[in-house]
Amino acid sequence: MGNKTQELKNILDTNNYKLTSQRDLILQILADNEGEHLSAEEIYNIVKQRDSGIGLATVYRTLELFGELGIVQQLNFDDNCRRYELEENNNEHHHHLICIDCGAVIEFNDQILEEFETDLEKKYDFLVTEHSIKFYGYCENC
Amino acid sequence: MGNKTQELKNILDTNNYKLTSQRDLILQILADNEGEHLSAEEIYNIVKQRDSGIGLATVYRTLELFGELGIVQQLNFDDNCRRYELEENNNEHHHHLICIDCGAVIEFNDQILEEFETDLEKKYDFLVTEHSIKFYGYCENC
């Protein structure tokens, strides 16, 4: 059992879910495509190449579950579908610059925003658990 | 012709669109509900009280048009529908804290983020035209 697989099994066990070949495969695909921001449909198409019997509903269900377990992050680039990427295991968030011309996605990390977030929490007596930060515009090629 | 209506007419004229009773009414509803973040359906229900003949498609079309003309801002609070609010005429953006328990939405302005954005633009040679910034968590009551 591979390293990634064992880690997945641990998380699933802890939360009373079972390790299945479909879940394992979907995780591998996500890992193999680090840096991409794939939609469920795109993941489905890749997964099908290795397991032609898999169902689209299972892909959706698995991504939903992975989201709840903190394994993946769900993204919304306003292109009419949800996108997914592996959550990084260290707690170094990153966010996205999205080119509205060519669709390129650039990642940046958000150390600087930490302070801003803390200030907001105090000011509004609000406990931030998550944030979504996106900048839209034109990349260097466009 | 009211003040708001005249202003709307000016914008529409400039862009070769016509002032219609439906467009006027939808703008009024948005203005009457400043601070809310209404969905198309919610706007439709309010609008219907004053013009029972209006169609839902017209509400969608008008909101789309208003978005293009910079009259409204389109928001996505990840609750499965687009939401709308009037763009402020001064150029003071604001963003949102969204309570994942009770749904409360708190607004904050983003002076501090200006600098951050400028840094990003330089660092990645990227021209930012728009940004979406949301914090999710628990409000003071939850």
Place this chain on the structure above:
DNA sequence: AAATAGAACGAAAATGATTATCACTACCTA
């Protein structure tokens, strides 16, 4: 190893917000 209970799955139908279509109306201009 067989039996069993419950979790997970695949196919297909359902959902629901949004968009497209199309016939009709309102408005403008000649």
Place this chain on the structure above:
DNA sequence: TAGGTAGTGATAATCATTTTCGTTCTATTT
């Protein structure tokens, strides 16, 4: 007044996502 066109309302279409339901797999107990 007639003709051209933008805008509208009803309705159908779209399409990502969710739900349903009968079947299959997994883990556990005999």
